[in-house]
Structures are given as C-alpha cells and as structure tokens.
Amino acid sequence: EPEVTQTPSHQVTQMGQEVILRCVPISNHLYFYWYRQILGQKVEFLVSFYNNEISEKSEIFDDQFSVERPDGSNFTLKIRSTKLEDSAMYFCARAGAIAKNIQYFGAGTRLSVL
C-alpha cells in the first residue's frame, strides 16, 4: 500500500512560534496517527484520529498540540508555541484499508526549534 505524503520535509522555526505539519493521505482512509521521534530515541505515539475526531492521545499531546482534517484531505498537526524540546521527526501514519492494524508511515517532517 502507498504511504502518506508529509510536508514540509524539514521545518525550522523559532521558539514560541506556531508550526503546522501536514499529511496528505489517500482519500477514503479513516484512521490517522501522529508519532514523533526525538533524535536517538524511540518512536512515540502522539495522537490517533478516527472519523474526524481524536480517538486517543498520549500525555505528550498537551494543549500545545492540535490535529484536524479541515478540508477532508490534508491531516494537520499544529504546535501552537514551539519549545526547544519539540525538535524531533514527526511521522504521520494511516491505517491500512484492509489490514487496519497495520500502519503506513510517511517519510516524516524534521522539526528544528531554535
């Protein structure tokens, strides 16, 4: 199955700025996820999104984070006021159309907060 497309591939921002990371899945998919991977660490779950609603979120996903699918296609992760510790790779994933417990990942967005 094809992966999702993430943009941008690299985002550099100043601390305190808002960033929006985008994920462009194929239409008709209902289950989406955001994960992050701090350099040298494990991939961590942030949030799952089903049928245009958050279905589960981790303790990392605090009030600074939000997700939405505003136009029915792009799936976005917004960080309102970035911190240095938000620097990481952010991965979007979607569940398979048939095998829904398999997740297909995008190439990621590298976020660098200065």
Next chain:
Amino acid sequence: SQQGEEDPQALSIQEGENATMNCSYKTSINNLQWYRQNSGRGLVHLILIRSNEREKHSGRLRVTLDTSKKSSSLLITASRAADTASYFCATDRNAGGTSYGKLTFGQGTILTVHP
C-alpha cells in the same frame, strides 16, 4: 523497562549471515509488528504476528512470538548490505471496537550488514 524493548541495541554482521533481533514487552497484546527504518526515513512495515500465532514467515524474514515470555524475535536470513537499517518492534494493545489503537515502539536494533 518499557513496552517493546529490543536487543541487541546494535548488531554488526557480514553479508550472508543471519541476523536475529529480540523484543520483549510487558502487557498483553493483540499483535506484534516489526518495522524497518532507514536512516532519516519513515518506518516501513515488515511483518505482523497475531497473539495467537507462534511463528510467521515472509521471504527472508521469520518472526516468532512467545506470549508466555512476552517476547518476539525477528530473524533475517542470508542478510544483504541493503538490510542495513534500524528495526523496531511495535505492539498493539487495542482492545477492539471501532478504532485501531496506537502502536508502542521499542528502542530498536541498529543492524549493519557489511558487504
């Protein structure tokens, strides 16, 4: 330790040799998956084994699952230089229903295959 811990952390072998990576987890699971990550890239799904399965094969990959020991192993036979990557196990603890839950990843094993 946390859910989905792999060992070894790093493995260096020669082309043609077999590579075995292990994963342990703590809670009950629905399934366990193995993913591969090339440097700076996203994760690619390799294989899924359900909690009621003990062994599964896919090409040069062989996965075992021992739910009594809460452990799994990934064997790559006849390794190639192109197999060089990080390998992660991930567990799915979702209890069912209409949503499909998060994956919990381990720290990963960095595999280097020398030509």
